Amino acid sequence: MNRTKIVGLCAIALAGVATAACQPIRETRGYIVDPVLTQSIQPGIDNQQSVAGTLGRPTFTSQFGEPTWYYVSSTTGRKPFVRPRIEQHQVLAVRFDAAGNVVAADRSGIDQVAYLRPDGDETPTLGRERTFLEDLFGNIGAVGAPGVGGQQQ
Template sequence: MTVSASKTGNAARRRRRLRVTLAATLVCAAMAGCTGEQFQKGYILPPGALEQIQIGASQDQVLIVMGTPSTVATLNGEVFYYISQRANRPVAFMNQRVVDQRVIAIYFDKNRQVIRLANYGLKDGRIFDFISRTTPTSGQEISYLQPLFKLLSAN
């Protein structure tokens, strides 16, 4: 075998390796596009934020710790609502699936001090407070929470 034939054989092997490497890279890039995604909509609760809010804290202290609420209501005093939803999509191009929906409610008295905290979510299809471990009864509170969860579900 001559030197030029040997060089031609080596060049062909290098081109083949380069093609295989490029093909593997393209397959990996295509597979990366198919992996699952996580989505967070609305308020993102900072770690440990709820633990920092004590009964009797002022409205200003709540705003410093939690930030601006998603919405505010006036029931028997004022209520700050922080609304969030987490969803995932296991494979690209599939529909999102809601994993968790939360409404954090901070209730204030007439003096603008915290009287109660609630972390509402859905459990068995019903609105549930994960702090007090209770399902709210009908009345002003539940009539305000139901549309919030329906609004979250529509998205």
């Protein structure tokens, strides 16, 4: 082989490696959605046991109101050294009645995602700001002082 062919092949190989390095890295987070299984949940027919047997344990459950199981799935893509971006997002909310029977199976997507921007680097709190030394020595003399707590005479 002559020298120009070797240099040309090396350049093509280097371009292929550089292109492969820029491909986004895809990650699936949360519940892995199987459309056949999620479509098989039927209100009035299924109950909590059948849903758990079909879909598995939920990502999280409701704490208040009617019992609801949430199956959350996100697919993110990121390029090297860049913050991940959500490409797909799905939520399956399975609502149950008091007897444990399925009332509804609602689906939502990325259109329902709320993006929050924090206000600065600090969390605002009530009260006054104390220095390190005030935190360290602030309770000296306050323990057992009248009107502060403890036993009253």
